[in-house]
Amino acid sequence: MSHPLPLNAIHAFLVTARHLNLTRAAGELCVTQGAVSRKIATLEHYLGFALFERHARGLRLTVQGAALLPELQQGFEQMVNATTKAMRHNGVIRLKAPTCAMRWLVPRLVTLEQQQPDLHVALTTTLDHHSQLEGFDAAIVYGSTPSGAIHLFDEAITPVMAANMRVPATPDALAAMTFLHPTCDTRDWQLWLTAQNITLTMARNQHFSTMDLAISAAIQGFGVTVADINLVESDLANGRLIAPFASRVKTGAAYSLLQRSPHHAPPFLSELAAWLSGH
Known part of the structure; x- marks a missing residue:
């Protein structure tokens, strides 16, 4: 019997390959550096070869890791697109938000879903205040307001x-x-x-x-x-x-809402954006 594909380890590899830094990868994945290292070690054991070389300034992909990366990226993106498409048909909005915004955000989501039972928000929290959409339908970001984002509050x-x-x-x-x-x-x-x-x-x-x-x-x-x-x-x-x-x-910082373009948006995303922004 073949061993199951370690999807969590593959995701950790893709995030780490993008940053080439365990600290930033751990921040995006909301886990410790040690947890990221263990996931990568799991995938290396599964594959039978090393994916990264470690040096003083961070990480560098091995020749085999660099060769594997594009196909894994493509495959993972296809899975994300497939699940996104399925969730859109069910009115699910995938929202990412920093943990510090939960006290402001959760009561608003509860009230909105009570008023619109067909709308459901799948909420993912992160410690990365500046993360972009990265496969989500919307994201609340902290700091300066990105171009095209909706300003929520200072x-x-x-x-x-x-x-x-x-x-x-x-x-x-x-x-x-x-x-x-x-x-x-x-x-x-x-x-x-x-x-x-x-x-x-x-x-x-x-x-x-x-x-x-x-x-x-x-x-x-x-x-x-x-x-x-x-x-x-x-x-x-x-x-x-x-x-x-x-x-x-x-403080000079603000909370803002990034969202997918209308062409790629799931149902009710515009209603969510209007609700959160008070429009």
Whole structure:
């Protein structure tokens, strides 16, 4: 009996071959570098030859890997096109979005699908804020608004904290609290504090890999975080969080929606875009 074709390993190979970098491949696939390496090793074992040569600056395809790549790309694209075509007939829209947008996105998707039962969104989350469509029907991206994308909202940050915590009377009183950071650095907090003309010593700090994780920690009373006011609107409305200060500072980044051209779009994609953009 022949061994089953390792499709997940093939996908990992194709993504890694495009980036020639394990870190970027892992980010796109939403797995660890070690997981990507194991998937590639699985495919190499299946094939019986190495696909990459590793060197100081990253990866390089072997001669056999480079020869195999075009046909695998073509075959994988055919599978994506076939499944896309089948899903279009069933009104399924494949949407990719960064994890940090889930608090804003999911309630809107729930309401939309309740109003239009024939519409269904197959949601895939990613840690890559700048990823393009790449086989999806639509994608929410963070940063500058790409050409042709629909602007959804600008990022505007403000401190938020659990409602049962002692509310600081002034921004200076934040110094006594634990600062939760949505990134590995302090840039978001520094941006907000600078806008208030305040310099604070942040004695206690916790860093997270996404804003969503920092918000979740704030809800649990772990400390105070800066968060995009759009992402915490339901948490503020439901009393899970409070925003002790009125000041909101735009970071210069925005959330936008990329979508397929009308010729290749599945049913209801225009309705989804209009719903998310508020038009």
